[in-house]
Amino acid sequence: MAILNIVKIGDPVLRKTSRPIDKITDRIRLLAADMIETMHEADGAGLAAPQVGVLRRMVVIETEDEITYVMINPEIIERCGRQRNVEGCLSVPGEWGVTDRPETVTVKYTDLDGKEQTLSGSELLARAICHELDHLDGKLFIDGALMLDENEISQLRRGEFDAQAKVDATEGDKYEQ
Numbered sequence: 001m002a003i004l005n006i007v008k009i010g011d012p013v014l015r016k017t018s019r020p021i022d023k024i025t026d027r028i029r030l031l032a033a034d035m036i037e038t039m040h041e042a043d044g045a046g047l048a049a050p051q052v053g054v055l056r057r058m059v060v061i062e063t064e065d066e067i068t069y070v071m072i073n074p075e076i077i078e079r080c081g082r083q084r085n086v087e088g089c090l091s092v093p094g095e096w097g098v099t100d101r102p103e104t105v106t107v108k109y110t111d112l113d114g115k116e117q118t119l120s121g122s123e124l125l126a127r128a129i130c131h132e133l134d135h136l137d138g139k140l141f142i143d144g145a146l147m148l149d150e151n152e153i154s155q156l157r158r159g160e161f162d163a164q165a166k167v168d169a170t171e172g173d174k175y176e177q
Contacts, residue, residue, distance in 0.1 A: 001030075004038045004052040009092045011053075015138040018048075018055045021072050024114050028058070032070045032112060035060045044090045046128045048135030051091050059132035063124045071109035071117075074133055078106035083123065084163050086148070086156060087131060087141045096153055097145025098163045101127045146170055 007013055021028060031054060039047040039060055046061040062068040081103025088096045104122040107129050111117050121129055131141055146166055148156065155161040 001033045001037045003041050004034050006038065006042060006047075006090050007051055007053050009140065009142075013050055013053055013055065014091055014135070014140060016050065016055055017138050018050055018057045018136040020057050021110075024072065024110070024112060028056075028072070029112055031056075032058065032060060036062075036068055036070070039090075042090050045124065046132040047090065048132045050135050050138075057136050059136070061125070061128045061132055063121075063128055069119065070112050071107065071132075072111070074107050074109035074129075074136075076105050076129065076133060077108050077118075078104075078120075080104040083127070084167060085127060086161065086163055087127065087145065089131070089141050091135075092140060092142055094153075095142060095147065096156060097142060097147040098166050099127070099131075099141055099145045101130045105129050107133070 035047050035049065035052060038052060039062065045063050046059060049056045049058045057073045059071050059074060060068060079102035082100065083103045084098055084100050086096055087099045103126060104120060105126045106118060106120040108116065108118050152161055152166065
């Protein structure tokens with residue numbers, strides 16, 4: 001296994017649509033293992049294949065429950081509720097923003113054994129699923145986030161940041177349509 005280079009904002013690969021994975025090969029399994037190791041090394045909650053320069057539809061996710069999910073050709077099939085919280089991204093280092101995501105999502109995907117799986121997740125897991133699947137379609141969290149300034153990032157690090165106050169302080173609520 002190896003630590004892979006994480007592609008940073010500005011690299012055109014992050015804005016491209018990833019291709020489906022037709023066959024789970026040893027190469028795909030190795031990529032998944034390397035992505036997991038890279039995610040752990042970078043202290044991330046998820047990593048999508050485009051973030052390591054591979055335009056294939058695969059993500060790895062590990063949230064606080066310490067279960068690692070490898071999702072091949074994932075597709076969100078259900079979204080419920082709404083949550084607003086702060087997100088960052090390994091490909092956009094040092095930047096943070098308030099995003100609007102579903103409270104709960106259900107995703108259908110293929111695992112490394114070639115079996116179709118369905119997973120429902122809420123809160124952080126739902127955010128991670130949405131965030132990583134966006135990468136597969138060339139989207140970054142900054143595309144729809146209310147970005148934090150340096151003072152707000154300092155508040156965030158001290159545990160004093162209020163995401164709803166950030167939304168309320170903006171002129172009009174860009175999330176309300």
